[in-house]
Amino acid sequence: MNRTGQKAAKKAIIMAVGDSVAIALDDLVPGDRIRIRSLLQEPVGEVEVSDSVPYGHKVSVKSIAKGAEVIKNGEAIGITSQPIKRGEHVHIHNIVSLYVPPPQTRSRITRSIS
Amino acid sequence: MHFMGYERPDGSVGIRNHVVILPVVSCANEMAARIAEQAPGTKPIFTNHSCSRLKTDNDLATRAFIGLGANPNAGAALVVGAGCDTVAASEVADGIALTRKPVQYVDIEKDGSYAAVVDKGVEMARALLARTATLERKSCGIGNLTLGMKCTSSDTTSTIACNPVVGQATDFIISNGGSAIFTETTELIGATHILTRRAADEQVARTLCRKVEEMRRRIKRARVDILRSQPNPGNMKGGISTIEEKSLGGISKAGTTPIQGVLEWGERSRTRGLFFMDGSANTQLVIIGLAAAGAQIMSLSMGGGVCARLRTSTINTAGGGLPVLPIVKTLSNPQSRAEADYFDVYAGDIIEGRESVAEAGKRLIDEIIAVASGKMTKLESIASPFQEVWEFYSVGPLV
Numbered sequence: 001m002n003r004t005g006q007k008a009a010k011k012a013i014i015m016a017v018g019d020s021v022a023i024a025l026d027d028l029v030p031g032d033r034i035r036i037r038s039l040l041q042e043p044v045g046e047v048e049v050s051d052s053v054p055y056g057h058k059v060s061v062k063s064i065a066k067g068a069e070v071i072k073n074g075e076a077i078g079i080t081s082q083p084i085k086r087g088e089h090v091h092i093h094n095i096v097s098l099y100v101p102p103p104q105t106r107s108r109i110t111r112s113i114s
Numbered sequence: 115m116h117f118m119g120y121e122r123p124d125g126s127v128g129i130r131n132h133v134v135i136l137p138v139v140s141c142a143n144e145m146a147a148r149i150a151e152q153a154p155g156t157k158p159i160f161t162n163h164s165c166s167r168l169k170t171d172n173d174l175a176t177r178a179f180i181g182l183g184a185n186p187n188a189g190a191a192l193v194v195g196a197g198c199d200t201v202a203a204s205e206v207a208d209g210i211a212l213t214r215k216p217v218q219y220v221d222i223e224k225d226g227s228y229a230a231v232v233d234k235g236v237e238m239a240r241a242l243l244a245r246t247a248t249l250e251r252k253s254c255g256i257g258n259l260t261l262g263m264k265c266t267s268s269d270t271t272s273t274i275a276c277n278p279v280v281g282q283a284t285d286f287i288i289s290n291g292g293s294a295i296f297t298e299t300t301e302l303i304g305a306t307h308i309l310t311r312r313a314a315d316e317q318v319a320r321t322l323c324r325k326v327e328e329m330r331r332r333i334k335r336a337r338v339d340i341l342r343s344q345p346n347p348g349n350m351k352g353g354i355s356t357i358e359e360k361s362l363g364g365i366s367k368a369g370t371t372p373i374q375g376v377l378e379w380g381e382r383s384r385t386r387g388l389f390f391m392d393g394s395a396n397t398q399l400v401i402i403g404l405a406a407a408g409a410q411i412m413s414l415s416m417g418g419g420v421c422a423r424l425r426t427s428t429i430n431t432a433g434g435g436l437p438v439l440p441i442v443k444t445l446s447n448p449q450s451r452a453e454a455d456y457f458d459v460y461a462g463d464i465i466e467g468r469e470s471v472a473e474a475g476k477r478l479i480d481e482i483i484a485v486a487s488g489k490m491t492k493l494e495s496i497a498s499p500f501q502e503v504w505e506f507y508s509v510g511p512l513v
Contacts (some may be wrong), residue, residue, distance in 0.1 A: 040470045075308055091353065
């Protein structure tokens with residue numbers, strides 16, 4: 001907490017303009033605000049996070065409809081398996097590969113993370 | 115833009131001027147070591163190649179041995195064989211001789227005995243050292259460089275820091291008329307749709323897909339369905355959700371230019387630009403393959419973790435690394451910052467918001483030019499009592 005009683009913004013980075021996800025550079029908890037920078041270190045915007053998001057994981061910076069492409073570094077990295085709201089953790093519980101069936105270990109991993 | 119390099123008779127340019135001793139079979143490693151010991155300054159490249167390989171793999175090995183001797187960083191080469199080898203020393207020497215650089219060979223069958231091979235080899239190696247020692251560096255265009263690329267110990271920070279930074283260096287070299295090669299077919303399984311969009315034409319896209327499919331089938335014959343095992347649990351724990359996301363991070367080090375062609379492992383391209391080379395993701399195999407393909411300098415980008423703490427050896431590159439392919443090591447993860455002294459370029463300030471990818475990219479380009487002009491890499495400058503025995507790629511079983 002800072003002097004105004006507001007939590008200090010945490011860090012995230014976005015790989016390319018137009019991406020639907022940013023990458024957390026701090027461990028995030030629900031209610032955290034993230035200040036998002038570009039690879040050129042320019043401020044891009046702020047998002048309030050609604051999930052716990054570990055360092056290095058993705059946070060949605062916009063709402064994405066079910067079945068829509070998730071864009072990182074200008075490329076589709078998969079499609080959503082459920083609607084995703086701005087500020088949510090984006091990972092194997094809500095996105096799937098466009099081309100490859102989920103790994104057999106996926107359900108176990110999902111449980112251990114969630 | 116220019117660097118100070120060694121001009122070779124075939125028009126290529128070296129950034130080092132080594133006399134390499136090339137045993138063409140593991141049985142000849144020890145003779146090569148004795149020759150190198152008595153001809154200080156020569157660089158032996160020990161091999162795991164043996165007679166128990168199929169013809170396909172002997173052909174791959176032959177091309178690789180020739181490529182290592184033909185590499186512009188070798189000023190001269192001495193090939194050492196047994197004489198009963200599946201890859202003949204004479205054939206390798208003939209292949210290297212096409213570059214018109216000094217090359218000689220010794221083997222037990224031709225020279226009569228083990229002792230004769232060593233004695234004659236020492237004499238030849240000393241003469242080759244004397245012949246190459248007089249060569250001086252001259253100003254050469256950046257377009258003469260071929261950069262090889264590999265990422266290792268990848269984590270989230272590699273995607274954000276090192277890989278885009280290396281991508282900048284790749285684009286810089288190619289925009290100056292040079293070449294760059296990336297490889298690791300196994301890393302592309304399930305992600306060809308991303309890569310084929312970068313292909314210069316339909317033919318390149320089709321070859322890429324075929325190489326990836328062949329690799330997937332070879333893995334399947336070993337009873338593993340690799341598609342279903344990617345991304346692996348460690349990747350997922352680190353935040354990688356899909357195979358395309360995993361591949362994307364690695365592909366970014368290849369910059370933004372079109373892929374001009376697909377090379378076989380260790381094959382040299384006749385044209386310039388960005389190339390994909392077929393092969394394994396194993397670091398040793400990547401290094402030998404890139405050197406044989408004619409790369410004079412290599413970028414090895416690392417995330418962090420335990421591998422970063424290996425210091426003198428970044429997974430299989432102990433003993434100074436492969437003499438004919440100096441490696442510029444970059445580090446991404448601020449949590450491994452304590453090891454930054456063992457890397458040529460530290461890119462972790464990008465993660466901490468203190469440096470942009472463009473600024474770190476400029477530092478890497480400057481470092482590449484400095485190393486090309488003779489500055490020792492971190493790996494080259496650390497003396498090691500250990501000598502690497504290099505892996506050679508094979509696509510078939512040992513028989």
